[in-house]
Amino acid sequence: MDAAFGDALVRLLPKLRRYALSLSRRSDQADDLVQITIERAITHHSSHDPTQRLEPWLFRILRNAFIDMTRRQRSQGITIDVVDNPDILSVDSAAGIEARLMLTATQAAIARLPVEQADILSLVCIEGLSYAEAAEVLGVPRGTVMSRLCRARLALAEALGIN
Template sequence: MSETFSDDLIASLPVLRRFALSLCKRGDLADDLVQITAERAFKSRDSYDPATRLDAWLFRILRNAWIDMTRRQKTQGSQIDVVDNPELISIDGRDVVESKISLNQTEEALTNLPDDQRAVLLLVCVEGLSYAEAADTLDVPKGTIMSRLARGRVALAKQLGIKS
């Protein structure tokens, strides 16, 4: 199955790229989506049922990757390329020190959280996993992820003296 699967996946790349372009309208993002799709497909090729159409399975993987990517972009905020705007590059020593202090306080507060809340906060907020991905990773229901995340955020804010 491995050689056939690989050959079929390679043959599907142009179709996947067209579908990715139709979703994101940018060549660089489409290439990223196709790469993510290929990686995920290879990783989970044992779960692929040869009785079904490979392209449909790959399209679903690509669509889910697109959804994940757009969700992450919404939470990241706007991004500015400093190469195009070199005047934006500046270092304020005071901000750097305050940021490091804040980061150290946050890391310390994280270590005081229960393991289950800390794991969810790190997976969702730091690693950028979706609730479903975190649920799969921790082998718990998605609702459990959402409640642990909510409790963890409240506990973390309380430890850091942030009013919520």
């Protein structure tokens, strides 16, 4: 990446933030979108045609990041921010205690899995990547992702006694 490209990115940060705010209507999400946009722009700067304006290219990246974020949020369901709702932390019911114990046991069981299986579980089940995306991240065929994930899920279920 050359210095002129970096300078242009810095100059366009206010415009990118304004556009991100207009899409997301939340400052925290707008900041995330701008960060994602800059990361993608730096990563793929060689795909930008220097004879074309930089703004439309960056806005397209930002809009695609917003679409990706929106889709991911829809599939995750409703999230509740504990900062906005501090009273939800004070509930110490039996179900809450049981959930924390199960989470601790699950984390320990995942830590005992082979690295390949733990990585697949993390990418697919926690991060929400598709099989194809996880395969691309790990540099393995999609079928390998599917078989490792199956073995990881079976091993996790056995370790937790929920076969």
